[in-house]
Amino acid sequence: MxxxxxxxxxxxxxxxxxxxxxxxxxxxxxxxxxxxxxxxxxxxxxxxxxxxxxxxxxxxxxxxxxxxxxxxxxxxxxxxxxxxxxxxxxxxxxxxxxxxxxxxxxxxxxxxxxxxxxQLFPEKTFNDAIVKYRDDDDMKDLIDTIQEGLQCCGLSNTDEGYKDWNKNIYFNCTDDKSVIVSSESCSVPPSCCIRKAGDLINLQCGANALKQESSKIGNTIYTDGCIKALGTWIEAHxxxxxxxxxxxxxxxxxxxxxxxxxxxxxxxxxxxxxxx
Incomplete structure (x- = not known):
């Protein structure tokens, strides 16, 4: 059988x-x-x-x-x-x-x-991403997408994440005369800007943002870092x-x-x- x-x-x-x-x-x-x-x-x-x-x-x-x-x-x-x-x-x-x-x-x-x-915060990785923002189109697109999607600026876990852009040579805000100053010095990328539906894109909305405190520019750009904004989004959803x-x-x-x-x-x- x-x-x-x-x-x-x-x-x-x-x-x-x-x-x-x-x-x-x-x-x-x-x-x-x-x-x-x-x-x-x-x-x-x-x-x-x-x-x-x-x-x-x-x-x-x-x-x-x-x-x-x-x-x-x-x-x-x-x-x-x-x-x-x-x-x-x-x-x-x-x-x-x-x-x-x-x-x-x-x-x-x-x-x-x-x-x-x-030491769970991968600070060096995020710093490198900020530094390479203008040198790599893919990096730029990714960071812009994250900042626009999470309504944040910079990649840190702080209320003043926008100051992360001081680490980028193009946006760096310094009084050192030996440093080459670009047209974007002391600014943040346009993807940091607060924009309502139907508004025209203003590429200069983040001009001189790094010279100001977050309380003064909170109506113009997002000031929270994206890691902090992600935590806020997780709590809300x-x-x-x-x-x-x-x-x-x-x-x-x-x-x-x-x-x-x-x-x-x-x-x-x-x-x-x-x-x-």
Missing amino acids: AARRVISPILKYFLFFVNFIFWLAGLGLMIIGAWVLNEKQKEVRDALDFFLDPSCVMCLTGSVTVFLAMVGGMGALRENQILLKIYHYTLSTILLGEIVLAVLLFVFYYVPDARTKL ALVVGGIALGILLPQVVLICLTRNFDDQISAQKSMWKRR
């Missing part, structure tokens, strides 16, 4: 098709990211250039997704336990990293003493943030559980064959 088959074909092909869809999505991200990089002829000089460039991030995300989806899909289709273990261990590691990141984000905004002791986090983490947990279950089914099937 033939041995009873305990492996679920529904679970097997469900895992395969889900991973096939992710494989296609990852491949699409890789192709688009590579095409954009080729069109821009961008030179990646350091980690900051890489991780703050959307096309580079798309290539990296696409590559990881393609690899994981291929391992998971082939592991399910061929009932290969080695591939399945690589798949769910890697997914579990990524999930753990995301949870740690969420905890660090909570500590950063709600436990200031711990934030200082753990806690349910939205929770929903997004759940939408990212829950599918990973389901995939990990289903893969572990499928792996156990294969082990049970092999044990049954050995007994017979």
Whole structure:
């Protein structure tokens, strides 16, 4: 009499098709990211250039997704336990990293003493981003998008984030005669400006902002740093943030559980064959 088959074909092909869809999505991200990089002829000089460039991030995300989806899909289709273990261990590691990141984000905004002791604020990275604002078009576009979206100015976690622009050679405000003065000296980028719908874009709205206190220019430009503005936005949209986090983490947990279950089914099937 033939041995009873305990492996679920529904679970097997469900895992395969889900991973096939992710494989296609990852491949699409890789192709688009590579095409954009080729069109821009961008030179990646350091980690900051890489991780703050959307096309580079798309290539990296696409590559990881393609690899994981291929391992998971082939592991399910061929009932290969080695591939399945690589798949769910890697997914579990990524999930753990995301949870740690969420905890660090909570500590950063709600436990200031711990934030200082753990040195969670990547100050050097943000300083480098400010310094390279005019030297890299991608960096400029990214910072402008962040400042306009979060209604902030500068990248620090303070009420006077706009003063971060003193670190950029083009906006630097100094009385030192040996320093070359640009037409934008003592100003902030136009993306810092408070603009209502229908208003004309005024490229000079941030002129001489670095010479003034935040209380005097609060009606003209945003003064909070973007890290502080992000914390304010998270507090105001806690349910939205929770929903997004759940939408990212829950599918990973389901995939990990289903893969572990499928792996156990294969082990049970092999044990049954050995007994017979």
